Amino acid sequence: MNSFGRIFRVNVFGESHGASVGVNIDGIPAGIPLQQEDFLADLERRKGGSRGTTPRKEEDLPFIKSGVFNDRTTGAPITILFENNNTRSTDYEKLREFPRPGHADFVATEKFGGFEDYRGGGHFSGRLTLNLVAAGVIAKKILGKDIQVNATITEVGGYANPEEGLEAAIAAKDSVGGIVECVVNGLPIGLGEPFFDSLESALAHAVFAIPAIKGIEFGSGFAAAKMKGLEHNDAIIDKSGKTATNHAGGIVGGISNGNPLVFRIAVKPTSSTPKEQQTLNIKSGAVETFSVKGRHDLCIALRVPVVLEAVTAMVLADFILLEQRRPRVWKAE
Numbered sequence: 001m002n003s004f005g006r007i008f009r010v011n012v013f014g015e016s017h018g019a020s021v022g023v024n025i026d027g028i029p030a031g032i033p034l035q036q037e038d039f040l041a042d043l044e045r046r047k048g049g050s051r052g053t054t055p056r057k058e059e060d061l062p063f064i065k066s067g068v069f070n071d072r073t074t075g076a077p078i079t080i081l082f083e084n085n086n087t088r089s090t091d092y093e094k095l096r097e098f099p100r101p102g103h104a105d106f107v108a109t110e111k112f113g114g115f116e117d118y119r120g121g122g123h124f125s126g127r128l129t130l131n132l133v134a135a136g137v138i139a140k141k142i143l144g145k146d147i148q149v150n151a152t153i154t155e156v157g158g159y160a161n162p163e164e165g166l167e168a169a170i171a172a173k174d175s176v177g178g179i180v181e182c183v184v185n186g187l188p189i190g191l192g193e194p195f196f197d198s199l200e201s202a203l204a205h206a207v208f209a210i211p212a213i214k215g216i217e218f219g220s221g222f223a224a225a226k227m228k229g230l231e232h233n234d235a236i237i238d239k240s241g242k243t244a245t246n247h248a249g250g251i252v253g254g255i256s257n258g259n260p261l262v263f264r265i266a267v268k269p270t271s272s273t274p275k276e277q278q279t280l281n282i283k284s285g286a287v288e289t290f291s292v293k294g295r296h297d298l299c300i301a302l303r304v305p306v307v308l309e310a311v312t313a314m315v316l317a318d319f320i321l322l323e324q325r326r327p328r329v330w331k332a333e
Contacts, residue, residue, distance in 0.1 A: 004206060008142065008318040010135045014082075016120030016127040022081040023131035025067075025138060027321065030075030031330030032141050034068050036061070039080075039137045045306040046133050058085060062134055073138075075328070080134045084127070097283050098290045102271030106280075126211045126300065129307045136310020139317035142326055147186040149313050151305035154264070155179035162302075169298055175270035177212075178301025182308050184250070184261035184316065189241055191256040191319040198254025199261075199319070206311040207265055212300045215266035219249025234259075267304055272296035 003011040007027040014021030039062045047060060060082055067078030095118060099105035104124040108116045116122050140149065156165030157176030169176040192199035204216050224232050224247060234243035234252075241258040250261035272292040281288045297303065320326055 012131040016125030139313035267301035
């Protein structure tokens with residue numbers, strides 16, 4: 001449900017317009033250096049306020065409530081809270097009558113009998129990706145300097161040049177989606193537990209927890225369906241497992257093969273478009289025209305790279321700990 005991982009176990013909580021959102025992380029080795037400042041760089045990358053993103057501005061300061069003593073992890077679960085201070089809940093009152101197409105409004109009401117917190121999308125909001133980024137910061141520490149996780153936007157609104165895609169969206173006064181690619185260098189051979197816990201399976205599971213993600217492909221992805229076997233196969237060229245090509249994206253048989261892990265995700269357009277659209281009026285029972293008010297991202301994909309890095313690091317850290325490639329007690333630096 002709201003938990004993920006076996007050893008590095010992440011539990012998220014909170015709502016967009018509640019008092020706070022937060023994360024509790026278990027299974028962290030003791031002795032890892034950790035303080036508030038360590039989170040700030042990645043949290044800054046996730047923030048809104050820039051061109052094409054939501055104008056809602058929050059400080060997004062992580063308040064570490066447990067699991068850290070004298071700036072070192074204790075081995076106990078770490079709880080981190082983020083306060084919500086810049087909310088405008090009145091923008092969402094109309095959504096009780098007009099559930100947004102493409103958003104969780106309607107299904108959440110049906111599933112939870114109308115008791116859900118609908119303000120700002122509640123528990124379904126992208127606001128909760130703060131929790132993922134925080135967990136990712138710790139996961140990156142577990143991975144160490146030799147394993148580098150980097151995600152970048154490769155496409156916005158169908159344009160290879162993200163700026164052009166954003167300009168087109170602004171001109172159309174509508175939201176757009178995008179493609180984000182993640183590359184991980186330095187992975188050892190052997191991460192992944194077939195059958196159901198293959199590396200692809202675990203990554204896909206975590207990736208689809210990010211709101212607005214609609215697709216994922218590894219290596220050549222769907223293009224592989226049009227290739228011949230000889231063309232797609234990656235020739236092994238030395239004893240380290242290095243391959244001449246990387247159509248497999250660094251994973252074979254569900255297990256990392258020592259080559260760069262490469263995968264891409266599809267991010268849908270923001271459902272809260274400023275354009276007029278039609279939806280069911282819950283009270284009247286009729287389909288009516290309405291427009292979404294409030295502060296929303298024009299392109300969610302712009303803020304996804306750091307979140308994608310975070311969930312990728314979470315999955316990899318869990319496998320690293322499962323393989324006992326990191327000690328239970330960190331060596332002092």
